[in-house]
Amino acid sequence: MSTKTVMLTGGASGIALLAGTCYAKEGYNVVLVDINEDALNKVKESLSEYGDRILVIRADVTKYEDAVMARDKAVEVFSTIDILICCAGGAETRLCNQGGNFWEIPIETYDFGIDLNLKGAIYFDHAVMAQMVKQNSGVIIHLGSITGAEGSSAAVAYAASKSALMHGVTKSIALAGAPYNIRCVCIAPGPVLTRDAMANMKTLIGRAADTQEIVDLIMYVASEKGAFINGTCFLADGGRYVMYNK
Numbered sequence: 001m002s003t004k005t006v007m008l009t010g011g012a013s014g015i016a017l018l019a020g021t022c023y024a025k026e027g028y029n030v031v032l033v034d035i036n037e038d039a040l041n042k043v044k045e046s047l048s049e050y051g052d053r054i055l056v057i058r059a060d061v062t063k064y065e066d067a068v069m070a071r072d073k074a075v076e077v078f079s080t081i082d083i084l085i086c087c088a089g090g091a092e093t094r095l096c097n098q099g100g101n102f103w104e105i106p107i108e109t110y111d112f113g114i115d116l117n118l119k120g121a122i123y124f125d126h127a128v129m130a131q132m133v134k135q136n137s138g139v140i141i142h143l144g145s146i147t148g149a150e151g152s153s154a155a156v157a158y159a160a161s162k163s164a165l166m167h168g169v170t171k172s173i174a175l176a177g178a179p180y181n182i183r184c185v186c187i188a189p190g191p192v193l194t195r196d197a198m199a200n201m202k203t204l205i206g207r208a209a210d211t212q213e214i215v216d217l218i219m220y221v222a223s224e225k226g227a228f229i230n231g232t233c234f235l236a237d238g239g240r241y242v243m244y245n246k
Contacts, residue, residue, distance in 0.1 A: 005029040005078040006222075007070070009061050009124055010088035012039035014194040015143065019085060019215045024050045029078040031055045033070050034088070061088045061120030062112075067127040075131055083222050084128045085141045086121040089162075091155035102156055113157025118164055125173055129182060137181045139222045142170055144188030146237045150244065162188070166233040174231030183230045185221050189214045190237025204239025 006023045008016040011032030020030045024047060032054070034040050040056040047054045055077050059066035074081050092098075092113030098105050121142055132138030147155065148162030166186045173184035191201035191208035198208045217236055220226050235241055 003027075003029075004082040005031060005074065005080050006083040006085065007031040007033060007074055007081050007124075007128065008085045008087055009033045009059075009120065010086075011056070012036050012043050014087065015189075015192065015211055015214055015218075016085065016087035017043060018211050019087075019218055020054075021047065022215055022219060023083075024053060027053075029053045029055070031057060031070070031074045031078070031081070033057045033059050033061070035060050061123060062115040064123045064127070067123040070124075071127045071131055080135055081128050081131050082135075082137065083139045083141070084124060084132075085143070085218060085222070086124055086165075087143045088120050089117040089143065089158070091147075091152070091158040092116070093155050093158075099154075102153060110157040113155065114161055117158055117161030118169075121165055122169065125169075125184075129173070129177060132177070132182050133180045138177070138183075140173055140177070140182065140184040141218055141222055142166070142184070142186040144186045144233055146188060146190040146235065146240055148188060149235065149241050170233060171231045178230070183227075185226070185229055185231070186233035187214065187218050187221065188233055188235050188237070190235070190240040202240065202243065203237065204243050207238065209236065209238060 006028050008020050010016040011020055012034035020032050024030045037058040044056045057070045057073055059070045092109050096109050142165045144166040145162040147159045148166045152159040166188050170184050170186040191198040193208050221229055
């Protein structure tokens with residue numbers, strides 16, 4: 001059993017929820033952060049067997065003051081934040097139910113996409129690293145996307161944000177954290193069966209990933225077994241990038 005604490009944004013669903021559940025099973029204190037309070041309450045109830053080791057916090061990752069609030073609550077309850085996993089995000093056009101050409105979509109939609117997918121991770125990195133520096137230890141995991149490597153005319157802000165996380169941000173946070181024993185790594189999945197539509201995306205191995213496969217990689221990289229991994233990005237895409245970028 002572990003006495004460490006993991007914080008996950010986007011924690012009420014998808015990859016973050018499964019990762020949080022897996023960490024809880026291993027004895028971690030788990031802090032699930034999400035904007036959807038109803039979903040968080042349902043998750044808290046579903047994980048009731050883990051008792052006080054589960055903390056849910058309603059927060060908007062696009063607001064820095066919420067990142068600071070979430071950090072402070074987690075430290076107040078559990079004393080440390082040992083792992084931060086930034087999963088909150090999504091394609092802005094899908095989330096806003098908008099279609100059409102890039103130049104036809106309101107610029108506010110792209111502002112939202114950058115705020116959610118890029119600034120949200122930077123906000124939580126900034127807030128939580130202040131605590132990790134005090135501890136002289138920590139691991140930060142960014143969730144990238146194959147879209148950050150491929151680009152997307154349908155979700156320009158999402159593609160730009162994920163590309164930035166996969167390269168510039170992850171490398172920069174690793175450089176900033178290294179003197180304080182803080183690592184930063186990005187995991188960039190291809191299609192994952194968190195949504196039915198993902199099953200139709202082609203990969204070299206002919207299927208989408210099971211969510212557990214992505215969680216297993218995240219947990220390996222964040223563990224002591226992955227202690228030599230820093231400042232880099234792993235494409236876990238079933239060979240999709242190879243298919244379209246020969």
